[in-house]
Amino acid sequence: METLNNLFLIIAEAIRSLFADPHSVWANLTMNVINFIIVVIIVVLAALILILLERKVAGWTSQRPGPNRLGPRGWFQTIADALKLMGKEDVTPAGADKFIFKVAPMIIFCLPMMTLAVIPYGRNMAPINLDLGIFYFVGISSISTLCFLMAGWGSNNKYSLLGGMRAVAQMISYEIPLLFSLLGVVMITQSFNLGVIVEAQSTVPFIILQPLAFVIFFIAGLAELNRAPFDLVEADQEVVAGPFTEYTGLRWGLFFLGEYGNMTAMSALAATVFLGGWQGPAFLPGYVWFFMKVGVMIFMMMWVRWTFPRIRIDHLMHLAWKFLLPLAILNILLTGLGIYIYRFVMGG
Amino acid sequence: MFGKGLLQGLGITFKRMVGPNITEFYPEEKPNLPTRVRSSMGLDRDKCISCNMCAMACPNSVIKLTSEKNEANKKVLKTYHMDVGRCLFCGLCTEACPTKALKVTQEFENAVYEPEDMQWDMIQRAERKGKVE
Numbered sequence: 001m002e003t004l005n006n007l008f009l010i011i012a013e014a015i016r017s018l019f020a021d022p023h024s025v026w027a028n029l030t031m032n033v034i035n036f037i038i039v040v041i042i043v044v045l046a047a048l049i050l051i052l053l054e055r056k057v058a059g060w061t062s063q064r065p066g067p068n069r070l071g072p073r074g075w076f077q078t079i080a081d082a083l084k085l086m087g088k089e090d091v092t093p094a095g096a097d098k099f100i101f102k103v104a105p106m107i108i109f110c111l112p113m114m115t116l117a118v119i120p121y122g123r124n125m126a127p128i129n130l131d132l133g134i135f136y137f138v139g140i141s142s143i144s145t146l147c148f149l150m151a152g153w154g155s156n157n158k159y160s161l162l163g164g165m166r167a168v169a170q171m172i173s174y175e176i177p178l179l180f181s182l183l184g185v186v187m188i189t190q191s192f193n194l195g196v197i198v199e200a201q202s203t204v205p206f207i208i209l210q211p212l213a214f215v216i217f218f219i220a221g222l223a224e225l226n227r228a229p230f231d232l233v234e235a236d237q238e239v240v241a242g243p244f245t246e247y248t249g250l251r252w253g254l255f256f257l258g259e260y261g262n263m264t265a266m267s268a269l270a271a272t273v274f275l276g277g278w279q280g281p282a283f284l285p286g287y288v289w290f291f292m293k294v295g296v297m298i299f300m301m302m303w304v305r306w307t308f309p310r311i312r313i314d315h316l317m318h319l320a321w322k323f324l325l326p327l328a329i330l331n332i333l334l335t336g337l338g339i340y341i342y343r344f345v346m347g348g
Numbered sequence: 349m350f351g352k353g354l355l356q357g358l359g360i361t362f363k364r365m366v367g368p369n370i371t372e373f374y375p376e377e378k379p380n381l382p383t384r385v386r387s388s389m390g391l392d393r394d395k396c397i398s399c400n401m402c403a404m405a406c407p408n409s410v411i412k413l414t415s416e417k418n419e420a421n422k423k424v425l426k427t428y429h430m431d432v433g434r435c436l437f438c439g440l441c442t443e444a445c446p447t448k449a450l451k452v453t454q455e456f457e458n459a460v461y462e463p464e465d466m467q468w469d470m471i472q473r474a475e476r477k478g479k480v481e
Contacts, residue, residue, distance in 0.1 A: 060366075063370045063371070068373075303365075307360075
């Protein structure tokens with residue numbers, strides 16, 4: 001069991017021992033490249049699986065089986081879709097700001113890889129163990145706002161621009177409750193390091209200590225990811241497809257990959273901060289627990305998406321500024337009080 | 349309570365998710381048609397006494413049949429044609445049939461490419477169906 005739990009660490013040690021000095025620059029570089037490849041594989045695999053799962057969940061909620069033609073129970077559908085996307089013509093609209101137009105999907109595809117690199121997948125299994133993990137994560141994931149604006153601006157299309165502007169308004173508003181909801185956990189653990197936060201949850205996951213923060217995080221996270229019921233950025237009925245209107249083929253596919261990658265990253269953060277990360281009963285290895293928790297979070301997001309209708313844009317802003325933000329501040333206040341009382345009682 | 353409706357909605361979709369699908373896999377599996385569907389006609393040649401009641405009952409004169417007399421001076425069916433392009437599947441012919449030789453059936457894959465294919469030779473169809481079974 002212990003071997004299985006540390007399987008990846010043992011493999012890493014084995015690779016390091018191939019070098020004369022296991023901690024030389026070359027060994028570190030090799031390990032970093034391997035870690036990078038693993039994160040890329042996680043992002044791409046997650047996107048491939050999630051796109052299918054999304055369609056399956058959509059089907060199940062409306063009493064259909066979902067995609068069911070290609071492969072066993074339709075499990076190869078996404079692969080066929082990806083191949084189709086590759087075969088499509090790459091169109092750059094006339095009058096587009098070509099550089100911005102082309103660079104936006106590339107950046108958005110990089111973001112989930114950068115954010116997933118700091119997540120601890122198991123004990124000592126973070127590809128990069130950053131002391132400012134949460135800070136880095138939120139900072140990087142907020143760059144996606146910029147990508148949406150770049151795509152909207154570069155497309156030279158009024159719908160795209162509208163969608164891009166909506167993205168900025170929505171994502172910046174929801175960033176604040178999202179950050180504040182994480183603050184309670186940081187106050188308890190006194191650390192921004194995701195590894196330390198997971199270690200602190202060995203007895204009680206923070207969802208029990210911080211239920212309000214979890215709800216705020218979940219709602220704000222949905223809005224941050226532009227997922228229904230907060231998908232005003234790409235609301236088909238209003239702005240065609242928002243910033244993606246003019247994108248075709250693989251560029252559009254990159255946006256799609258980025259969206260699902262970001263969803264994985266956000267679920268991974270939720271699993272790490274609130275659900276106890278890789279902590280769990282010892283009959284399964286830590287990384288299995290971690291990915292199960294991520295899966296549960298992703299399923300919740302899909303479930304919400306296929307249940308609720310899209311929120312109106314003024315209600316969206318009201319929800320962020322008049323409801324979630326005061327609640328988040330209240331949560332910080334209560335957490336502070338709780339910590340103070342705890343110290344007082346424990347005589348600290 | 350605030351948010352009660354949201355939870356209720358989630359509950360409904362979850363019930364749908366775990367419940368059975370209502371999709372019918374049509375080409376692979378035959379659909380469950382309602383019991384009183386009338387979509388095709390079938391003739392039992394041996395039961396038919398060539399009384400022509402069906403042709404008289406038909407409001408659109410779909411049915412044309414001819415008969416001949418055998419040695420025992422009984423009428424025997426010779427040809428039985430239906431112009432299904434005009435047929436309403438109203439079932440009046442089956443009600444008129446004294447021996448229940450003509451029946452409404454539930455086959456529904458009646459689409460054809462040529463107008464001529466809508467002229468059904470009921471005797472031939474009955475034989476073909478007998479072979480399939």
